[in-house]
Structures are given as structure tokens and as C-alpha cells.
Amino acid sequence: MKKRESLRKSVWTIISLVTLFLIWYLGSRNEELGRLMPDPVEVLKFIAAGFVAPIGKKLLWEHILWSLSRVLIGYVLACIVGILLGFAASWFKVGEAVIRPFYLLLRSIPSLAWIPLAILWFGIGEKSKYFIIFITAVMIIMTNVMDGVKAVSPELLGVARMLGTKEKQLFVRVVLPCAVPQIFNGLQVAVGSAWAAVLAAEMVRSSEGVGWIILAGQSSMNMVQIFAGIVVIGMIGLLLALLIRAAERRLCAWNVRGK
Structure with missing residues (x-):
């Protein structure tokens, strides 16, 4: 079935x-x-040709690897920080009082708005790109972690406490398992947003990456190249989301969403 x-x-x-x-x-x-x-056939031909003939100074797969490496670094940092801050802001009263105001202030700021500050703070090198990807993903992850913790049934927590479960055990055995599906949902959305943020990140003086391909196509008025970059970003974003989904199914097989 x-x-x-x-x-x-x-x-x-x-x-x-x-x-x-x-x-x-x-x-x-x-x-x-x-x-x-442009004609989609021409776009697919451009993508295929990019694996054997350089686009700019690099082949298409090299551009993809550059973008993936940037996404990976910014995304992993966002996962670590987002999950920790999300739990702190939703489980501890002091954490909620300290972290939540900053979260509410920052979550509505779009990625593009961070570019000038990223350049001033980190220069035009790789660190500014990592920061743009990080700030894009971390808010999404925090949102889903907090929603997952807040969605845990108060009745379930009450029963666990009545059975003598200590707060540390309550968090590990009740809160965390209940919140994991929502966390994975956030990781899946965040990886797509982080990959999309590559375009904004690679606007910061870059000579390689899929975002650069789109910007170079814009500069030369090459519509086929622009659409080729968009298609590559979309397809790889889909593959990354499917990888997170597969990990969720394996790790959350006990949950209805994870089956």
C-alpha cells in the first residue's frame, strides 16, 4: 500500500x-x-554545455560546488545556533525574556537588507556570504523550534510531572521527541531558503557560483544564462529539501509525518 x-x-x-x-x-x-x-530546450542545452565548457572561468559543476560550500557552512551554523536559541527561547523563561525580543525584531528583515552591513562587518570576502546565508536560515529554524516546543501538549507535560519526571528528563524524553518533526520541517524550509540566499550572497563581489551565473547573465543581457541559473538553483534546492525529508523519515519513523 x-x-x-x-x-x-x-x-x-x-x-x-x-x-x-x-x-x-x-x-x-x-x-x-x-x-x-527563452526556449527551455536552449536553457537545457546551455546547462549541459556548462559541464564541458566554462561559464566565465569555471565549469558549471565547479560553480555549483562553490555555491554548495557556501550554503553548507552558513546552513550548518544556522542549524546549531537556531536550534539552541529556539529551545532556550521557548523552554526557559529567562531565555524567552532575553532572546524573543531580538528574534521578533530580526525575523522580518529580508536577506537583501543585510548585504550592506555584511560588507561593512566582514568585507567582500567569503565571510559576508556566509553571514547572509546564516541570517536567512537561522530565523526560519528558530521559528520552527519554538513552534515545536510550544505545541507540546500541556496535559502530556502535566502527566509526566505527576509521574515524577524531572525537568531534564522531561525535556529529553517528552519535549524533544514531540518537537523533532516540527524542527525537521524548519530544517527543510531553511535549506531551501539558504540555497535561494546564495543569489543575494553572491552579489557581494563574487566571480564564481550559481548566483554569479545569473548576475553575469543579467550584465550581458543573456536570458538563456539567467534562466539556466534559475533552473539549477531550483533543482538543487529541491534535491536538498528531499535529502532533509529522507533524513526525517529515517529519524522520525515513529511519527506520522516521518513515515
């Missing part, structure tokens, strides 16, 4: 992707829409 359901989902995913491709292709054939979007 599960295999059949999984197969059905895969089929619908393929159908939706093919439908999107056909709509894009037909749109590019239209005289008016063709000025706004």
Missing part, C-alpha cells in the same frame, strides 16, 4: 514537471511571451 502510494506521488510529480515544461515551451513560442522567456 505504501509503495503504491509512493509510486502514485512520483507519477504526479513527473506529470507536474512535464506540464510545467510544456507550458514554458509553448509560452516561449508565443511572440509576446517569447521576449520574456
Whole structure:
């Protein structure tokens, strides 16, 4: 039954992707829409050619590795800080009083708004890029950690306390397992946002990366290159989200969402 359901989902995913491709292709054939979007076949050819012929000074896979390395560093730091601060702000009263005001202040600031400060604080090197990716992901992770902890049933906590469970054990045995699915949801959303933030991060004087490919295409008015960069970012973002989803299924098999 599960295999059949999984197969059905895969089929619908393929159908939706093919439908999107056909709509894009037909749109590019239209005289008016063709000025706004290139032929998807040409975009796919550009992507394929990028693996054997350099785009700028590097091959496409090298650009992808540069962007992935930036995302990985910023995302891992965001996971560590976001999870720790999220638990501190939602489980400890002092933590909530200290951390939550800063969280509410910072969470609505978009990634692009941090670029000038990132340059002033860290210069135009890699550290500024890591910071932009980090600040994008950390707020999403904190939000989901706090929501996961707050969603734990007060009745469940009360019963655990009545049974003599100490606060440390209560957190490890009750709160953490209940919050894990929501945390994974945040990690999945955050990895997509972190990957999307590569574009903003690589606006800070970069000569490599998928975001640079898009910006270079904009400078040369090359619509095919711009769309190729967008497609690569979208596909790799999807793959990263699927990896987090697979990890959730393995680690949260006891939970309905994780099955």
C-alpha cells in the first residue's frame, strides 16, 4: 500500500514537471511571451554545455560546488545556533525574556537588507556570504523550534510531572521527541531558503557560483544564462529539501509525518 502510494506521488510529480515544461515551451513560442522567456530546450542545452565548457572561468559543476560550500557552512551554523536559541527561547523563561525580543525584531528583515552591513562587518570576502546565508536560515529554524516546543501538549507535560519526571528528563524524553518533526520541517524550509540566499550572497563581489551565473547573465543581457541559473538553483534546492525529508523519515519513523 505504501509503495503504491509512493509510486502514485512520483507519477504526479513527473506529470507536474512535464506540464510545467510544456507550458514554458509553448509560452516561449508565443511572440509576446517569447521576449520574456527563452526556449527551455536552449536553457537545457546551455546547462549541459556548462559541464564541458566554462561559464566565465569555471565549469558549471565547479560553480555549483562553490555555491554548495557556501550554503553548507552558513546552513550548518544556522542549524546549531537556531536550534539552541529556539529551545532556550521557548523552554526557559529567562531565555524567552532575553532572546524573543531580538528574534521578533530580526525575523522580518529580508536577506537583501543585510548585504550592506555584511560588507561593512566582514568585507567582500567569503565571510559576508556566509553571514547572509546564516541570517536567512537561522530565523526560519528558530521559528520552527519554538513552534515545536510550544505545541507540546500541556496535559502530556502535566502527566509526566505527576509521574515524577524531572525537568531534564522531561525535556529529553517528552519535549524533544514531540518537537523533532516540527524542527525537521524548519530544517527543510531553511535549506531551501539558504540555497535561494546564495543569489543575494553572491552579489557581494563574487566571480564564481550559481548566483554569479545569473548576475553575469543579467550584465550581458543573456536570458538563456539567467534562466539556466534559475533552473539549477531550483533543482538543487529541491534535491536538498528531499535529502532533509529522507533524513526525517529515517529519524522520525515513529511519527506520522516521518513515515
